[in-house]
Amino acid sequence: MASILISGVSPRLSQASLRCSSPSRLSSNHVLFDPQLRPLKQSNSQSCKKLLRFHSKFPSVTVASHSSATSSSSLEIKNIVTGKVSNGENLKANNVPWIGSYLPSPLQPYARLARLDMPVGTWLVAWPYFWSIAMAAAPGNIPDLKVLALFACWAFFLRGAGCTINDFLDRHFDKMVERTKFRPLASGELTPFQGLCFLGFQLLLVVCVGILLQLDNLGWTLGAITLFLVFTYPLMKRITYWPQAYLGLVINFGTLLGWQAVKGTLDLAILLPLYVSGIFWTLVYDTIYAHQDKKDDIKAGVKSTALLFGDSTKKWIAGFGLTSIGCLALSGLNANIGWPYYAFLTAASGQLAWQVLTAELSSPTDCGNKFDTNKWFGALIFGGIVAGRLIS
The missing domain is CATH 1.10.357.140 (UbiA prenyltransferase)
Incomplete structure (x- = not known):
């Protein structure tokens, strides 16, 4: 069983993790905010490979998963590096440049x-x-x-x-x-x-x-x-x-x-x-x-x-x-x-x-x-x- 752990600093979460063990883990209840991570909804092996490639390029990405007794699990991307490292330190939560939201990927x-x-x-x-x-x-x-x-x-x-x-x-x-x-x-x-x-x-x-x-x-x-x-x-x-x-x-x-x-x-x-x-x-x-x-x-x-x-x-x-x-x-x-x-x-x-x-x-x-x-x-x-x- 393949397993990937990506961790980072989050004000609300003490630990951030994503495990790619079966397609069912990535159900429709999971929300992927970055288009580059949407392929994770595909097959298990392909998901892990793409996530590894993405993380090797942008190691400051923090992916967080949490669940509660009353709500389904969700994936939340806190920081996405798109070329701008804020003031020499880690990006602040939700600091996503507009170019990542409005411009085509190429x-x-x-x-x-x-x-x-x-x-x-x-x-x-x-x-x-x-x-x-x-x-x-x-x-x-x-x-x-x-x-x-x-x-x-x-x-x-x-x-x-x-x-x-x-x-x-x-x-x-x-x-x-x-x-x-x-x-x-x-x-x-x-x-x-x-x-x-x-x-x-x-x-x-x-x-x-x-x-x-x-x-x-x-x-x-x-x-x-x-x-x-x-x-x-x-x-x-x-x-x-x-x-x-x-x-x-x-x-x-x-x-x-x-x-x-x-x-x-x-x-x-x-x-x-x-x-x-x-x-x-x-x-x-x-x-x-x-x-x-x-x-x-x-x-x-x-x-x-x-x-x-x-x-x-x-x-x-x-x-x-x-x-x-x-x-x-x-x-x-x-x-x-x-x-x-x-x-x-x-x-x-x-x-x-x-x-x-x-x-x-x-x-x-x-x-x-x-x-x-x-x-x-x-x-x-x-x-x-x-x-x-x-x-x-």
Whole structure:
């Protein structure tokens, strides 16, 4: 008699188990929430084999069975790993990304490769574009909504392409890091060739958006520099302890491209402080983020500012945060933005200070949560620019 035992942590169950001994064990009363486990309702031998294959790919899956005197047995899947390991620790109960529920199975690995289940990264790429587009608006006017929409698409596709090339180049390192070992290329769910084909598709979409934006020669040059930075970023963690600084160069290059798309030129008195502010902001949030993986990074032999700063991290990121706020203020002054901008900037300063002061750098969960809140910092700066421009 074949027997399989899968156990995991569950707040309601002290032990979770599934025994494949006879077809009758999997009666119609059993509810299988994950489509990948529905074949268990078939023959006994096939059920066990498929469950073993599934569990070998996703060992964090917890399957629970319980019964009572008044109710029939049921199967309950508490945690299903679909490429996103929440903040470096086990997934919380019932934390199933939407892509596992709404997308066809063949598309799900590609969606996770592009991090569609982790939208905060797209916001962090988009905000620098939005900041400069809002600053480029004429006094008394809101930003150009068409340009905002197109750059939202640009940021979405560019971020997906960046994640794909990052996972392609880091697929061997990702296998050694708890938070990333289930990514599609690291786990073998997708082949490297499939990843490269998907990358080409994403880059084609980026180019299409550029055509819709009607970028001139300067715009296409800035776009090409952006792609070069995106493609070379994954290599930085191999050669320097400052990959977070390089990431700042990558993500915030959008401040130049967004302004140029509206104005056709570059005003460096406004854009350089804005660009530098974004770089130092990135150093804050991505250093916090890197603390999730510091133990695994040491084993894998990759570098980060989290490892470089160690116990002095909070002093460093506090300095980065102050520099970022100072540069944002300087950019606003040079752009002659009205007083609401500084009110929003004060609120954003409080949000950034809260991150630095309360971050528990020894807790992967808290580091991940603090990282996620940076979409609100970006929103506060954008709201301040829009409000300040309306009365300037």
